[in-house]
Each structure stands twice: as structure tokens, then as C-alpha cells.
Amino acid sequence: MTTSAEQVTGEAVPSRPPAPRGSGRYGRVGVLLLLVVAIALPFAVPSPYVHGLLVLVVIYAINGVGYDVQLGLTGMFSMGQALVFGAGSYTVALLCTRADSTSIFIGLAAAAVVGTVVGGLIGLVGLRTEGPQFAMISLGIWQIVLIWVQNAVDLTRGPLGISLPSYGVLGFGDIGIELDSDIIVYLVGLGLLVLTVGVVRRLLRSRVGSSWLCVRENVALARAQGVSPFRARMTAAMVSSAISAVAGGLLAYSSGFVSPDNMSVSILVGAIVIVIVGGRGSVYGAVLGAILFVVLPEALRAADTLRLLVFGGVLALGVVFVPNGLWSLVAPIRDLLTRRTRPLDAGGEAR
Amino acid sequence: MSTFVQLFVNGLAAGVTYALIGLGLSLVFGVLKIINFAQGEFYMVAGLIVYTVTNLLGWPYLVGVPIAVAGAALLGWLLARVYITRLVRFDETATLVGTVGLSYLMLELAQIVWNPNPKQTDLPWLNSTVSAGSVHITVQSLLSAGLALLTAVVMFAVVYRTPLGRHMRAVAENPFGAALTGIRVEHVHRLTFTVGVALAGLAGATAGAAEAVYPTVGQSIILKGFVVVIVAGLGNISGAVWAGLMLGLVEALGSGYLSTAYHDTYGYLVLVLVLAIRPAGLARRKAAL
Numbered sequence: 001m002t003t004s005a006e007q008v009t010g011e012a013v014p015s016r017p018p019a020p021r022g023s024g025r026y027g028r029v030g031v032l033l034l035l036v037v038a039i040a041l042p043f044a045v046p047s048p049y050v051h052g053l054l055v056l057v058v059i060y061a062i063n064g065v066g067y068d069v070q071l072g073l074t075g076m077f078s079m080g081q082a083l084v085f086g087a088g089s090y091t092v093a094l095l096c097t098r099a100d101s102t103s104i105f106i107g108l109a110a111a112a113v114v115g116t117v118v119g120g121l122i123g124l125v126g127l128r129t130e131g132p133q134f135a136m137i138s139l140g141i142w143q144i145v146l147i148w149v150q151n152a153v154d155l156t157r158g159p160l161g162i163s164l165p166s167y168g169v170l171g172f173g174d175i176g177i178e179l180d181s182d183i184i185v186y187l188v189g190l191g192l193l194v195l196t197v198g199v200v201r202r203l204l205r206s207r208v209g210s211s212w213l214c215v216r217e218n219v220a221l222a223r224a225q226g227v228s229p230f231r232a233r234m235t236a237a238m239v240s241s242a243i244s245a246v247a248g249g250l251l252a253y254s255s256g257f258v259s260p261d262n263m264s265v266s267i268l269v270g271a272i273v274i275v276i277v278g279g280r281g282s283v284y285g286a287v288l289g290a291i292l293f294v295v296l297p298e299a300l301r302a303a304d305t306l307r308l309l310v311f312g313g314v315l316a317l318g319v320v321f322v323p324n325g326l327w328s329l330v331a332p333i334r335d336l337l338t339r340r341t342r343p344l345d346a347g348g349e350a351r
Numbered sequence: 352m353s354t355f356v357q358l359f360v361n362g363l364a365a366g367v368t369y370a371l372i373g374l375g376l377s378l379v380f381g382v383l384k385i386i387n388f389a390q391g392e393f394y395m396v397a398g399l400i401v402y403t404v405t406n407l408l409g410w411p412y413l414v415g416v417p418i419a420v421a422g423a424a425l426l427g428w429l430l431a432r433v434y435i436t437r438l439v440r441f442d443e444t445a446t447l448v449g450t451v452g453l454s455y456l457m458l459e460l461a462q463i464v465w466n467p468n469p470k471q472t473d474l475p476w477l478n479s480t481v482s483a484g485s486v487h488i489t490v491q492s493l494l495s496a497g498l499a500l501l502t503a504v505v506m507f508a509v510v511y512r513t514p515l516g517r518h519m520r521a522v523a524e525n526p527f528g529a530a531l532t533g534i535r536v537e538h539v540h541r542l543t544f545t546v547g548v549a550l551a552g553l554a555g556a557t558a559g560a561a562e563a564v565y566p567t568v569g570q571s572i573i574l575k576g577f578v579v580v581i582v583a584g585l586g587n588i589s590g591a592v593w594a595g596l597m598l599g600l601v602e603a604l605g606s607g608y609l610s611t612a613y614h615d616t617y618g619y620l621v622l623v624l625v626l627a628i629r630p631a632g633l634a635r636r637k638a639a640l
Contacts, residue, residue: 315452
């Protein structure tokens with residue numbers, strides 16, 4: 001429970017507000033260095049297995065950043081994220097099979113549009129309520145659509161799934177680079193991830209982003225300031241869904257196969273784990289969470305059946321014992337390196 | 352006409368289960384202010400315990416039911432002791448995430464302890480039917496309904512007529528104020544959580560015996576519970592009973608007259624309609640419990 005003083009200063013106990021500010025000179029250099037490493041990585045390690053993992057990392061990272069917009073930045077617990085992710089996958093699959101369109105520009109843009117619409121519809125129904133009710137309603141909508149997707153064999157081929165007849169093309173028509181290797185998919189995904197992080201961080205410094213944070217911290221105060229909670233949550237739902245649908249679309253291009261698994265519970269639990277482990281409301285934290293989410297199970301060689309068990313445990317214990325996520329442990333080190341002081345940090349607050 | 356009566360009776364029989372699930376969810380939300388996403392898993396655990404006790408050990412069903420309810424309650428009490436009382440201190444999103452995690456943890460553990468296959472309790476007398484004219488009902492449905500009715504009456508008596516109930520309502524109203532008057536808030540939290548999940552356990556032990564039980568059954572049961580508590584208004588325990596029966600009727604009539612393929616979606620259609628008209632649920636006033 002937060003006290004009123006904490007609500008006013010915006011320093012809620014469990015969720016740390018992100019820094020809605022520029023990265024600073026050192027921060028920018030650091031990000032650029034990491035980016036260079038990320039680009040060089042697949043060429044330095046010529047292993048198809050590692051390339052496959054890298055692709056999964058960027059897809060989950062994009063999805064995680066998208067989900068963080070709702071769960072972390074706006075404080076909305078939507079359980080419909082697997083639905084928009086899957087909607088993005090199916091959009092790409094149907095464009096490839098029905099419309100013969102292989103351009104990933106068209107495919108991913110269409111996925112983003114479909115995602116925005118689906119997210120907006122979930123919001124239109126669910127955001128008449130808030131908090132736990134919204135979680136329950138979005139869960140219900142997702143389950144209903146999932147039943148429909150499994151039964152609408154004419155459109156989705158049901159549980160059999162749709163195989164993409166050809167690779168996606170980075171370009172228009174037949175002109176462009178085919179996404180025929182994991183390295184290319186990874187580099188495209190990395191570009192999308194940078195774009196996503198940039199857009200979300202830019203939005204955070206805008207009115208829209210401020211309204212998200214404001215609604216998360218104190219709904220009554222937001223109303224008093226003339227910020228409409230419905231509007232803030234609706235924009236968060238739409239932005240978040242657009243990003244997640246793009247991640248879903250990218251997964252369709254990289255795996256070449258789309259089935260109801262693309263909107264299954266493991267997608268949702270994955271997104272929640274990534275945001276909670278990385279740290280709610282820290283955009284970079286979601287990227288960190290995605291790396292751990294993909295790499296750790298591989299490193300531990302956890303059997304596939306044990307994954308949900310481990311993730312369930314991580315969620316249940318994580319929110320209690322590391323409520324601010326791992327990014328809250330990284331951020332102080334970064335601040336030390338960049339000599340940035342935090343005058344209003346939680347340590348300086350009277351608790 | 353007799354079709355209608357039959358569907359009506361079937362609906363009420365199913366609605367009793369939904370009412371129990373919703374009652375537990377609403378009670379826990381009212382007092383602890385958390386939505387227990389793992390509520391369906393307690394239904395599942397109790398159902399699997401009944402299966403184990405009756406089919407594998409060969410004990411009588413009527414011994415299995417109390418064992419299963421006690422098992423679910425014990426599990427709930429332990430979880431409340433080590434986990435839930437820590438979780439309630441956090442914000443809304445964290446408590447939701449925590450119980451979602453708990454739910455998958457329990458589900459996956461159940462897949463290891465029992466295997467993922469559906470299990471049918473093999474009791475012919477329980478599934479035999481009693482007839483009144485052209486309307487038929489199974490012995491199991493009568494038994495479930497009777498037990499659920501009894502439990503609901505006892506529970507309302509406890510909440511509104513005993514000192515413990517008064518403490519529950521006080522904590523629901525204002526935990527800080529309750530603590531100031533000397534009420535042990537953590538103790539009330541633990542007891543309430545235990546009672547709430549025991550209600551789901553009772554539903555699992557009775558209704559679960561008629562249908563197949565499997566580790567993921569809680570995931571579909573919890574959806575019904577959500578429809579019930581949102582329609583009734585969160586924390587409204589008497590509303591949850593009515594909403595549960597209503598949901599059973601809507602599903603039975605919808606399946607009977609429209610299509611059985613979308614049996615599970617009718618509830619959510621009603622929910623969307625209710626929300627469109629009354630976003631706070633059908634409750635007349637905002638009650639703490």
C-alpha cells in the first residue's frame with residue numbers, strides 16, 4: 001500500500017517511475033556501444049543455434065517493451081496481450097497465404113494496425129472498469145477469441161496452423177532482401193527493437209506518456225489535473241498492442257508457421273515474466289528481462305514441461321522479493337558510472 | 352415446455368458450482384482486496400483428491416468429499432501463512448501478478464503429481480438420475496446443490512452473525528481502523544483466504560466428481576468465477592450467489608436453444624452487456640462485504 005506522500009511525489013513503493021529524461025552523454029555512448037556489440041554478435045558467434053536464440057530475444061524484447069507500456073507505465077494488467085500478439089502473427093500469415101504479399105513492411109504495418117484495433121476493442125469493453133476487473137475481462141475476451149480461432153478452420157486452419165509459403169522480403173514486391181536466415185531476421189528485429197524503445201521513450205517525454213504515469217500513480221490526482229484516465233489507458237492499450245502485434249508478426253516471419261500457440265498462455269506468461277523480472281516501468285528492463293527469459297532456460301537446460309512451473313514460481317516470488325525488478329539493481333550501478341545523482345530517490349524519502 | 356424446465360434445472364445445477372466459486376472469490380476480494388487467480392486451482396486440487404481417495408484408495412465418496420475440502424483448506428491456509436499475507440502489502444498489479452504466478456505454479460505441480468490426463472471418478476450411483484415427471488436430475492447435482500446451499504447459509508451466518516464475521520467486515524471496511532481496535536488483521540486475512548479457497552474446494556469435490564477433472568480444469572472454472580464476481584460487483588457476496596445461478600441458467604438456455612459450441616462464451620456476452628449498462632456490476636450499493 002502506498003502512502004499519500006508517496007503518491008504525491010510519484011515515488012510509489014512497489015513500482016519505480018522510469019526516468020522520463022534523455023539518456024545523457026554517457027548513457028548515449030553506453031547504448032551505442034551495446035548496440036554495436038548486439039550487431040556484431042551473430043557474426044562473432046557463427047552458430048545457427050545462437051542465431052535462433054538471438055531472434056527469440058529480440059522478438060520477446062519487443063513484446064516485453066510493448067507490454068511494459070500497459071503493465072509497467074500505465075499500471076494496467078491486461079491479459080489480452082497474447083491475443084494481440086497472435087493477431088499480429090495471423091495477420092502476417094493471412095497476408096502471405098491469401099494476398100500473396102511477402103513484403104515485411106506491408107506485413108508488419110498491417111499487424112500493427114490490426115493490433116491497434118484489437119487492443120482498442122479490448123479497451124473499449126474492458127476499460128469501462130479498472131484494476132482487477134479489467135484483467136478479468138481482457139482474459140475473457142482473449143479466451144473467447146482463442147476458442148473462435150481454434151474453431152474457424154476455414155480462415156485459420158484451426159489447430160493445424162498456417163505454414164507461410166515463402167520467406168518475408170525486406171522490401172516491396174520481389175525487390176528486396178529475403179528473410180531467409182536467422183541473422184537477417186535478427187538484424188531486422190534489432191532495428192525494430194531500437195525503433196520501439198525510441199518511440200516509447202519519446203512518448204514518455206510527451207503529454208501522452210505523462211498521462212500514463214499520472215494515471216498509474218494516482219487516478220484521482222490525474223482527474224483533478226484534467227487527465228482522462230480512460231483516454232490515457234486507451235492510448236496505452238493501443239500503443240502497447242501495436243508493438244506486441246509487430247512482435248507477433250515478426251515471429252510469424254521467423255518461424256514460417258502460425259498456429260493457436262501464437263496466442264497461447266505461454267506468450268502471456270512470457271510477457272508478464274519479462275516485465276516483472278526486468279522491472280515494471282523501466283523500458284530497458286524489459287529488454288534485460290527478455291534476454292534472461294530466453295537465455296536462462298537454455299543455459300539451465302530446463303525441460304520444456306518445467307518452463308511454466310519455473311515461470312509461475314518466478315512471478316509469485318519475484319513480485320514479493322524483487323518488486324522493482326532486476327533493472328532496479330542495474331540502475332544504481334549505471335548512475336554510479338555516469339555520476340548521476342538522484343535527489344528524489346526512494347532512499348531520500350521519508351518512509 | 353418440459354425441455355425448458357429440464358434446461359432450467361440443468362442451469363441451476365451448474366449455477367450452484369459457479370455460485371460457490373464466485374462466493375469464494377468475492378469474499379477474498381472483499382477482505383484482502385486481492386483477486387485470487389489461483390481460485391480455480393483449488394477446485395482442481397479438491398477434485399483430484401476426491402478422485403485419488405475414491406478411485407485409487409477405494410474409500411467411500413462421502414468420506415472423500417470432506418477430505419478434499421480439508422485438503423484444499425489446508426493448502427490455502429499454508430499458502431496464506433507463507434505467501435498471501437506478504438503479497439497483500441503490495442499494489443494492485445503486483446497482487447494480480449503474484450496470484451497468476453501461484454496459479455501456474457499449482458497447475459504445473461499438479462501435472463507432475465497427477466498426470467495431465469482427465470480423470471473420471473467412477474461412481475455409478477452418483478451419476479444415476481432421479482426423475483420428476485419428464486425432468487431428470489442426477490444424484491450428484493442434488494447432492495452438490497444441497498451441500499452448497501448448506502455451506503452458503505452457514506457462511507452468511509458466520510459473516511453477519513458472529514464475532515469472526517464482524518472482524519472480517521471490519522477488515523474489509525478499513526484494515527487500518529480494524530487494526531487500531533485490536534483486530535489481528537493478518538489472522539483475519541489468513542482465515543478468510545482459507546474459507547474462500549475451501550469454497551472452491553467444495554465445488555471441485557462435488558461437481559468435479561461428476562465431470563472429468565484434470566490439472567488445467569481450474570483455468571476454465573476461474574473464467575466462470577470472474578463473470579460471476581464482475582456481474583455481481585466485486586466483494587458483493589450475496590450478489591455472487593445470484594449471479595452464479597444466473598450464469599448457470601444463461602449457459603444452459605443458450606446451449607439448449609442456440610448452440611452448444613459456444614457454451615463457454617454466453618457468460619462473457621452477458622458480462623459485456625452488463626458492463627455496457629452498469630460498469631460497477633448489478634449491485635445496488637457499494638458494499639464492503
